[in-house]
Amino acid sequence: MNKEELIKQTAKELFFSKGYLHATTQEIADAAGVNRSLINYYFRSRDLLFQTVYREAVDSLKSQLDKVLYDKIDFQAKISLFIDVYMKELLKYPYRESFLITEICSKNFALKEKKKSAALVHFLKEVGEEMDKGTIKKGDPIQFMFNLFALMSFPVIMKPLYQKLLDISQEKYNTLIAERKQIILDQIFN
Amino acid sequence: MNKEELIKQTAKELFFSKGYLHATTQEIADAAGVNRSLINYYFRSRDLLFQTVYREAVDSLKSQLDKVLYDKIDFQAKISLFIDVYMKELLKYPYRESFLITEICSKNFALKEKKKSAALVHFLKEVGEEMDKGTIKKGDPIQFMFNLFALMSFPVIMKPLYQKLLDISQEKYNTLIAERKQIILDQIFN
DNA sequence: TTAATGTTTAACAATTTTGTTAAACAACAA
DNA sequence: TTGTTGTTTAACAAAATTGTTAAACATTAA
Structure with a gap:
């Protein structure tokens, strides 16, 4: 992978996977194993790197939705497929939406x-x-959508906190998450 | 209000209400209308201020739970009350849990x-x-709890993003949130 | 009143983080 | 070969952020 892409992927890793939203350019460079100046060479400034990552996160989020939601298949099958696709991405990038929210809320x-x-x-x-x-x-269809996204995302996002509050092990928590799909389907189509 | 408390409350305002997780000590001081040195006077360091805010957030989260969940009232009434209490707090401090997650994920x-x-x-x-x-x-009761918290919290947390993705106005979104309680109760007790 | 204590501020110092530059390096074409 | 282009690095500079200090100020007790 070329260095420019490597830097972006590493930044996404830190932000979206590790939830490390305060990462500095030095920390990103270290994690990517490149010289920090390369970040400025490819992205000009820290801010532009963030903007690039932000834009690509929104785009990939939307293209994911596109991929599934336009399918001309049975509704129940579509929801089932959607949960598969979305939760797979959630497990890879649990904090992607959190990053987006934080950036939107950020002044500049x-x-x-x-x-x-x-x-x-x-x-x-x-x-x-x-x-x-x-x-x-x-x-209201919007409320249906709220329910669907909430039931998928929230337990994944809150893992570190709920593990503390309930003293649950990694394995146990992962099992609980794995069971979510069926629970959500039950909720929706009872 | 004394300055020490004012600083803490202002920090919480920025973090929990505005979702501005990158706030510097200067920005906190400005928002509170106090000299930045006061933060060091009362809290010694930025990090200790963060730790204090974190601890109080966890404590207040837990004491809120205590206040409602031990009540010896009818289960359905308890859930109804809990949604009232929790969502009221959510509307005041939508990003409190996000702050906690970010801090937990943060290296130091x-x-x-x-x-x-x-x-x-x-x-x-x-x-x-x-x-x-x-x-x-x-x-699994834990899954029930996941559902409950997810249905309450997620639409509130994701407001800035969903407003963009669906082009919804402030008023419309607030109305949707206000309707959540009944929708959640319907989901749970169908 | 003075002394003692706690609070607040401005000025300064230190540290951290970011941005720039020039030179080294690599790949490759003329 | 030389020259050109793009990449990478270290050293430096600049900016932003945090931490410290001493003095000013306020309050209250003796």
């Missing part, structure tokens, strides 16, 4: 462009139709 | 002591009993 971050996800809008429409059909309980 | 943070929550353990036992009674669907 002014992203003017619209980042609306067409795939999500399309999915919400489909959810509405399934509610009419009676496949799932009626309600 | 080695919290050795057990922070296990007796109230949660007690609650899990009660959930198990209610499952036996048939009030709620059978399963």
